[in-house]
Amino acid sequence: MNNITKKLSNFFASKFFEKWGVFGVVILMMIIITYLQPDVFLSIQNLTNILRQTAMNALLALGLFLVIVTAGIDLSVGSIMALSLMLLTLADISGFPWPIVILIGPAVGIFIGMINGFGLTVLRLPHPFIMTLGTLYSVRGITNLITGGRPVTGVSNEIRFLGSGEIPIPGLGPFGSIPISALVVFISYGAIAYFLSKFATGRHIYAVGGNPHAARVSGINVDRILLLVYALSGFFAGMAALLMAGRTGSGFPNAGIGAELDAIAAVIIGGASFFGGRGTVVGVFAGVLVMGLLRNGLNLMNVSAFWQQTLIGIIVIAAVYVDVLRRKSGNRA
């Protein structure tokens, strides 16, 4: 008995568990949902639907992950997404060519992200919570001022393609295709994973989160790194806006209210440390999938959306508690 608990705690403490444990949760959830809803869940249509539904949270979470690795936080991504969404849909319906419209979302995102970065590095606000709380409000306000609070409809087909288009995969039948939005997510995750592990700047992002003083005296320009991660967080919020414009074919000034919290939850479920320096891109992806599967599974079973909120809260707490246990057993070993 004692032997089993020891083996179990060793397993929890292992690097393998740190990196892949959350995928165990993903697989477990898939098994449970398949068991409860065997006909619907595993259909290709449903699976691609999950990918499409989680695409926006996936992009927001990826940006937030970079910020959280530096021990920061970006509360403004939901508002950035709304402003990007409105500006790009307004540009689209007033006849701008689509190659320009596509650039508007990410450009607006980078711009607001840089403002967040300036607040930290130039104004020297004491914590990113404060700066990004400020932009959460102001950017949402500006979005409403620009649009008068009214939605925009009638997005052009080119823009819709990104959010709702599909690339057919031969041999998978009538629904055998990959949503473009999922492809955008895969490419973004792959690129960021490669950047973080291979590029000096990527390693410096981890160094800043691990020990900012060490990073500074090693000649790393910490301010530049912070500017970069907040700009990237804004960039991915702008990308999410682009996908949203395509998926819904319209723009709502209220889009993305509370989206920052979903993204933070996905990052935390995915095993990133709120204190910086720890976490992986694959973990974040798994965190996004956990939330997506939970929504999907409960929807398929006609369970109230209120249960989704309740359960996500419990999962966030449980994920961090497992990490606490892990560290404890790790210290003993």
Place this chain on the structure above:
Amino acid sequence: MSKNSEKNSKQPLLEARGITKKFGAITALEDVNMKLYPNEVLGVVGDNGAGKSTLMKILSGLYKQSSGELFFEGNKINLESPRNAQDIGIEMVYQDLALAGNLSIHENIYLGREPGLKFFGMKIVDSVLSRKMAAEHLKKLHIEVKSVEQNVENLSGGQAQAVAIARATAFNSRVVVMDEPTAALAIKEVGKVLDLIKNLKQQGVSVILISHRLDDVFYVCDRVMSLFHGKNFEEAPLAKTNRNEVIGWLMGTKGHTKSLAHDRID
């Protein structure tokens, strides 16, 4: 020839002249002079707040002096940043080690100066080379670790200190400034770090050692200088002084003898 080498040995490797540092209304250092000769281990002692750490941070480019000048091999130098000092060959080992615990040993050693290829201003790290260089460098310094892949947070205090010293010497530095390198160590690890300092000297690196522990100073240093209330107080080659006298310097008295010590052990 002999005259020339005589002259060279008199030329300090690193010299500080008339260094003053003010933080607002507080004067941390006032007109402080310091000379470090080639292949020398210089001990810098002083009570808390005497200005030791401030002086070292100026030497390593972290702080800028309010007035005064620095010279390296007789040439005036301006240190705007730690990177500046590193380029000249002056490295600092901070009291808190300044290591990123979440990164591996080899990543810490080359942090900010990773081996790799640059593309359009972005550097791709050659982690195979980084591991290999780190392993060779640690071997040269006789530092033993299980693997250069280990994260620094999993090392003992002494091992982490050794990694910090390895980091400071990874790029052929000429001067290594160490701030209280043994203060946080278990007793059995202190000796290893002090031997490592001796090892550095043999490899031609000059060391400035800030320490509260006179045992350390008397074990590794060639010369000892003391600061008191932000000013030069006294200095002497180690052979020409003794512990009791140096204890006196810490308290701001000269000619301190054993009979005056409040805690003498006979």
